[in-house]
Amino acid sequence: MKVTIYDVAKKAGVSIATVSKVINNTGNMRETTRKKIIETIEEMNYRPNQMASALSGKGTKTFGLLVPDISNPFFSAIARRIEDCAYEQGMTVIICSTDENAEKEKKYVDVLQGKQVDGLILASTFNDKGVFHELIEGNIPLVMLAYDDSMLDISNVSVDDFKGGYIATSHLVTKGHHNIAMIAENTQSSRLRIFGYHEAHAVQDIPTNDKYIFSTIASIENGKKCFEEIFQQTDIDRPTAIFACNDLLAIGVIQGATEKGIRIPEDLAVVGFDNTILASTTVPGLTTISQPINEMGKKIVDVLIEEIKGKKDVKKRILFNPELIVRGTT
Amino acid sequence: MKVTIYDVAKKAGVSIATVSKVINNTGNMRETTRKKIIETIEEMNYRPNQMASALSGKGTKTFGLLVPDISNPFFSAIARRIEDCAYEQGMTVIICSTDENAEKEKKYVDVLQGKQVDGLILASTFNDKGVFHELIEGNIPLVMLAYDDSMLDISNVSVDDFKGGYIATSHLVTKGHHNIAMIAENTQSSRLRIFGYHEAHAVQDIPTNDKYIFSTIASIENGKKCFEEIFQQTDIDRPTAIFACNDLLAIGVIQGATEKGIRIPEDLAVVGFDNTILASTTVPGLTTISQPINEMGKKIVDVLIEEIKGKKDVKKRILFNPELIVRGTT
DNA sequence: TTGAAAGCGCTAACAG
DNA sequence: CTGTTAGCGCTTTCAA
Numbered sequence: 001m002k003v004t005i006y007d008v009a010k011k012a013g014v015s016i017a018t019v020s021k022v023i024n025n026t027g028n029m030r031e032t033t034r035k036k037i038i039e040t041i042e043e044m045n046y047r048p049n050q051m052a053s054a055l056s057g058k059g060t061k062t063f064g065l066l067v068p069d070i071s072n073p074f075f076s077a078i079a080r081r082i083e084d085c086a087y088e089q090g091m092t093v094i095i096c097s098t099d100e101n102a103e104k105e106k107k108y109v110d111v112l113q114g115k116q117v118d119g120l121i122l123a124s125t126f127n128d129k130g131v132f133h134e135l136i137e138g139n140i141p142l143v144m145l146a147y148d149d150s151m152l153d154i155s156n157v158s159v160d161d162f163k164g165g166y167i168a169t170s171h172l173v174t175k176g177h178h179n180i181a182m183i184a185e186n187t188q189s190s191r192l193r194i195f196g197y198h199e200a201h202a203v204q205d206i207p208t209n210d211k212y213i214f215s216t217i218a219s220i221e222n223g224k225k226c227f228e229e230i231f232q233q234t235d236i237d238r239p240t241a242i243f244a245c246n247d248l249l250a251i252g253v254i255q256g257a258t259e260k261g262i263r264i265p266e267d268l269a270v271v272g273f274d275n276t277i278l279a280s281t282t283v284p285g286l287t288t289i290s291q292p293i294n295e296m297g298k299k300i301v302d303v304l305i306e307e308i309k310g311k312k313d314v315k316k317r318i319l320f321n322p323e324l325i326v327r328g329t330t
Numbered sequence: 331m332k333v334t335i336y337d338v339a340k341k342a343g344v345s346i347a348t349v350s351k352v353i354n355n356t357g358n359m360r361e362t363t364r365k366k367i368i369e370t371i372e373e374m375n376y377r378p379n380q381m382a383s384a385l386s387g388k389g390t391k392t393f394g395l396l397v398p399d400i401s402n403p404f405f406s407a408i409a410r411r412i413e414d415c416a417y418e419q420g421m422t423v424i425i426c427s428t429d430e431n432a433e434k435e436k437k438y439v440d441v442l443q444g445k446q447v448d449g450l451i452l453a454s455t456f457n458d459k460g461v462f463h464e465l466i467e468g469n470i471p472l473v474m475l476a477y478d479d480s481m482l483d484i485s486n487v488s489v490d491d492f493k494g495g496y497i498a499t500s501h502l503v504t505k506g507h508h509n510i511a512m513i514a515e516n517t518q519s520s521r522l523r524i525f526g527y528h529e530a531h532a533v534q535d536i537p538t539n540d541k542y543i544f545s546t547i548a549s550i551e552n553g554k555k556c557f558e559e560i561f562q563q564t565d566i567d568r569p570t571a572i573f574a575c576n577d578l579l580a581i582g583v584i585q586g587a588t589e590k591g592i593r594i595p596e597d598l599a600v601v602g603f604d605n606t607i608l609a610s611t612t613v614p615g616l617t618t619i620s621q622p623i624n625e626m627g628k629k630i631v632d633v634l635i636e637e638i639k640g641k642k643d644v645k646k647r648i649l650f651n652p653e654l655i656v657r658g659t660t
Numbered sequence: 661t662t663g664a665a666a667g668c669g670c671t672a673a674c675a676g
Numbered sequence: 677c678t679g680t681t682a683g684c685g686c687t688t689t690c691a692a
Contacts, residue, residue, distance in 0.1 A: 004669055015679045020671060029677055045464070050444045051384040052669035055684045060381065062424070062445070069410065070425075073607070076406035080399065083427055087434075092441060094392070095400075095425045097413055104417075111422060114380045115392070134375070220607070251611050277403070277550070281581050283613035334685055345663045350687060359661055382685035385668045 003046045012040040023048055054116060062092045063304065064112035067123045068100045072218060072248060073276035074291075075123065078145070081297025082121065089305060091118070098124040100187070100217065106131055113138065119304045121145060125187045141307035143300055143316075147188045155307060155316045157300045159291040161189045164322035165196025165243075168271045168289050171324055172241045173204050177269060181212045181239035183226050183249050190215075190245045193273070197243060211236045216249070223252015231260070241269035241330075247276045250286055254329065270329040284328020292320050333374045342370040353378055384446060392422045393634065394442035396454045398430045402548060402578060403606035404621075405453065408475070411627025412451065419635060421448070428454040430517070430547065436461055443468065449634045451475060455517045471637035473630055473646075477518045485637060485646045487630045489621040491519045494652035495526025495573075498601045498619050501654055502571045503534055507599060511542045511569035513556050513579050520545075520575045523603070527573060541566045546579070553582015561590070571599035571660075577606045580616055584659065600659040614658020622650050 005023075009016040014033060021027040022037045040046075054060045063086055067075040083093050094117065096108040105124050109131055112120060123145035126132060132152060135142055143155040172180050182197050184190035194213060201208045214230060216222040223244060230239065244250035250272030254264055262268050264284065272279055275290030303316050335353075339346040344363060351357040352367045370376075384390045393416055397405040413423050424447065426438040435454050439461055442450060453475035456462060462482060465472055473485040502510050512527050514520035524543060531538045544560060546552040553574060560569065574580035580602030584594055592598050594614065602609055605620030633646055 002669095006669080016670080017672085017679055017681095018677090021678090024671080026672090027677085033677080047440060047444050049385075049446060049669050051381045051390065051446050052684090053671070054381045055379075055385055055669080055686090056671045057684070058671075060445075070400070070413065071403070071406045071410040071607075073401070073403065073406070076401045076403070079425070080401040080427055083400065083425065087426075090441075092424050092426070092445065094422050095409070095413065096417075096422070097410055110377060111420075114377050115390075115422065116379060116381050220611070255611075277401075278608065278611055281550070281585075281608055282611050332685095336685080346686075347663055347665095347688080348661090351662090354687080356688090357661085363661080379685050382668090383687070385670090385685080386687045387668070388687075 002049075003044045005046075005048065008037070008040050008044055008046050011044065012037045059118040059308070060116045061090055062094060062115070062117050063119050063121060063301075064094050064096065064108070064115075064117040065121045065123070066096045066098055066105065066108055068098055068125070068218065070095050070097045073278055074246065074274040074293075077276065078123075078293050078297050081294050082301055085298050085301040089301065091301075100125050100127075102126075102128045109135065113140065119143070119308050121300055121304060122147070127186070141304060143304045143307065145296070145300055149188055150317075153315050155303050157296055157303060157316075157318045158189070158320070159296070159322045160319045161192035161322075162196045162199070164273060164289045164291075165193030165245075166200045167196075167322065167324050168193075168243050168273065169197045169200035170203075171287070171326070171330060172243060172269060172271060173200055173206065175241075175269060175330060177239075177241040178206055179212070179237050179239045180241045180243060181214065181230050183214045183216060183223065183230075183242065183244040183253070185218055185245055186215055193245050209236065212239060218246050218248045220248050220252040220255065223249035224256040225252070227253040227256035239268075241271070243271045245273050247272040247274045247279050247286060247288055250288065250329075251278055251282060254282060254286070265329050272329075275325050279325070279327065282329075287327045287330040288325050289322045290325050291322060296320055332379075333376045335376075335378065338367070338370050338374060338376050341374065342367045389448040389638070390446045391420055392424060392445070392447050393449050393451060393631075394424050394426065394438070394445075394447040395451045396426045396428055396435065396438055398428055398454055398548065400425050400427045403608055404576065404604040404623075407606065408453075408623050408627050411624055412631055415628050415631040419631065421631075430455050430457075432456075432458045439465065443470065449473070449638050451630055451634060452477070457516070471634060473634045473637065475626070475630055479518055480647075483645050485633050487626055487633060487646075487648045488519070488650070489626070489652045490649045491522035491652075492526045492529070494603060494619045494621075495523030495575075496530045497526075497652065497654050498523075498573050498603065499527045499530035500533075501617070501656070501660060502573060502599060502601060503530055503536065505571070505599060505660060507569075507571035508536055509542070509567050509569045510571045510573055511544065511560050513544045513546060513553065513560075513572060513574040513583070515548055515575055516545055523575050539566065542569060548576050548578045550578050550582040550585065553579035554586040555582070557583040557586035569598075571601070573601045575603050577602040577604045577608050577616060577618055580618065580659075581608055581612060584612060584616070595659050602659075605655050609655070609657065612659075617657045617660040618655050619652045620655050621652060626650055 098104045119141040146158040272288035279286040279288045428434045449471040476488040602618035609616035609618045
C-alpha cells in the first residue's frame with residue numbers, strides 16, 4: 001500500500017497536521033520534531049499525493065500547453081523552453097497537439113479543465129471563439145502564444161507578425177523581386193504577416209495581387225503541393241520569389257523547386273519564418289525570420305504565473321521583435 | 331464558484347450518487363432521471379473534478395513521458411505519436427525533458443509519482459539504476475523506450491539497435507570503407523549499436539580499433555565538435571566514413587566537414603540514425619537508419635495500458651526492425 | 661431505482 | 677508547539 005501522511009505521522013509519533021506543516025514549510029515547531037519528521041519521510045520514502053493536496057485547495061502545479069503539432073520544430077523548441085521555465089517553478093506541462101482542429105481543441109480544453117490545470121497556454125488557432133469565452137468565464141488563467149487579437153481580453157505573447165511579414169517581403173523587394181508569392185496559413189499570425197507583405201509592397205509603390213497569396217496547413221508536404229500549384233497558375237506571372245509563413249512550408253517549396261530543376265536562389269528566391277533548426281540544415285541555408293524563442297518562452301510562463309497569482313486585470317500584450325536571418329535562398 | 335456534483339444533484343433533484351452513476355455510466359436507473367441529469371449537466375456546464383475522482387480510486391488518466399529532449403526531432407516525433415494514441419484512450423501526457431541528467435531524471439520521476447500518473451514511459455537513460463528499483467518497488471506501470479536491458483524486469487519497446495548498428499556499418503563496409511569512425515552516446519542503445527558496428531567489421535574480417543569510437547551528447551553542435559576532434563587525431567588513420575548514432579550528430583558532422591571543404595560523400599561518407607525530418611532536408615540527403623516511429627509509439631502505449639490493467643507478470647520486450655534509408659551522403 | 665454515508669489523502673483553521 | 681477536525685469533490689458499498 002502507498003504510504004500516506006497518516007503512516008508518517010504515526011511512525012514519527014506526531015499528528016498529521018504537524019507532518020503537513022513540514023511538508024509545506026509552514027508554521028513553527030521544535031527543531032527536533034521537524035528533524036524527526038523529515039527523517040521519517042525519507043525512511044518511508046513518502047511522497048505527498050498531489051491529488052489530495054490539489055483537492056484541498058492548493059493548485060495542481062501543472063500547465064496545459066496547446067500547440068498545433070508538437071512534432072513541428074518550432075513548437076517543440078518553444079515547448080522545451082516553456083517546460084524548462086515551468087520546471088524552475090516546480091510546475092509540469094501537459095502538451096496537447098490539436099492539428100488546429102476545432103474538435104480536438106475543444107476536447108483538450110475540457111479535459112485540461114477537468115484536470116484542474118493551474119493555467120493554460122494556447123498556441124492553437126481556435127477559429128471557434130466560443131472556447132475562449134468559456135475559458136474566460138471559467139476564470140482560468142491563460143495566455144496566448146502567437147495570437148494577438150486585440151478583440152480578446154487575453155494576455156498574449158507573440159512576435160510582431162506584421163513586422164515579420166514586412167521585413168521578409170522588403171528583403172525580397174530590395175533584391176528586385178516584384179512578383180512575390182506568399183504561402184500563408186489560416187491563422188491570425190498569418191493574417192498579420194500578410195498585412196506586412198502588402199505594406200512592404202505599398203511603401204515601394206509596387207502593386208499586389210491577391211492571386212499571389214495561397215493558403216494551406218503547415219507541413220513540408222503541403223509546401224511542396226502549394227509550390228506545384230503556384231507554378232501551374234496561368235492567370236498570373238510566374239513569381240520570382242516565395243515568402244512562406246513558416247520554415248516547413250518553405251522547405252516544401254525548396255524541395256518542389258529542386259525536383260523541377262528550378263535553381264534556388266537564381267530562378268526562385270525563398271524566405272521562411274521561425275528560424276527553426278531546419279533552416280540551418282538545408283543547403284542552401286534558408287533565409288528566414290527568427291523569433292526569439294527563448295525570450296518568448298520565458299515571458300509566457302512569467303505572464304501565466306502572474307495571471308495565476310491573481311493580477312487578473314492587467315492583461316498583457318507583449319510583442320517581440322522578429323529578425324531577418326539571411327542565408328542562401330535569397 | 332466552480333460547479334460541483336452537489337450543485338448538479340440539487341438542481342436535478344437527485345442525490346450525488348445518482349449523478350455519479352450517470353457520469354461513470356454505471357448502475358441502472360430510470361431513463362427519465364438519467365436524461366434529466368444529463369440535461370442539468372449540460373445546462374450548468376458541469377465538468378467533474380478529476381482530482382477528486384483520482385483521489386477516490388480512479389486513475390488520473392495521465393502518463394508521464396521522460397525524454398532526453400523534446401526539441402530533438404526524433405523525440406518530438408515519437409512524443410506526437412504517443413500523445414495521439416493516449417488521446418484515443420482518453421489519456422493525457424506530461425512531457426519531461428531530462429537532458430539525460432540524473433538529477434532531473436530523479437526529480438521528474440518523483441514529481442510524476444506525486445502526481446499519481448497512471449503510467450510512465452521512460453526514454454531517458456537513467457545511468458543511476460536506483461530510480462528503476464524505486465519505481466519497480468512502487469509498482470508503477472512503466473515501459474521503457476529504446477532501452478532494452480535484459481537485466482531489468484521492465485517492459486520495453488525499441489528498435490533492434492544491434493541490427494541497426496550492423497546494417498549501417500555493413501553499408502559503409504560494402505562501399506569499401508575500412509576506416510569507419512563512430513560517434514556514439516553514453517546510452518544503452520548506443521552500446522548496442524557499437525556492438526553492431528563491431529560485428530559488421532568482424533564478418534568481413536576487418537579489424538576495429540576503439541580509437542575510432544567517440545562519445546558525446548546528441549546535438550548538432552556536438553556533432554560538429556566531435557568531427558573536428560576526429561580529424562585532429564594523429565594516432566589513427568583518418569576515417570573515410572563516419573557512422574553517427576543519430577541524425578543530429580550526423581548533421582553536425584556534415585556541417586563540420588563542409589566548413590573544412592571536405593566533400594560528402596566523395597571524401598567522407600556519413601550515416602545517421604533515426605531518419606528524422608532533418609535527414610530528408612539536408613543536401614545531400616542523409617543516409618540513415620529509420621525506426622518505425624508510428625508502430626513503436628502505438629506499441630508503447632498499448633503495452634503501458636496492459637501494464638496498467640494489471641498484467642504485471644508478463645513483462646514484454648518488443649524489438650522493431652530498423653531499416654537502411656540510402657540517400658546522398660554515402 | 662435511488663440515496664446515505666464512509667472514505668480517498670491532504671490543508672488549514674482553531675483549540676489547547 | 678502540537679493536535680483535532682471540518683472540509684475539498686467524487687466513488688462506492690450498502691440499505692431502503
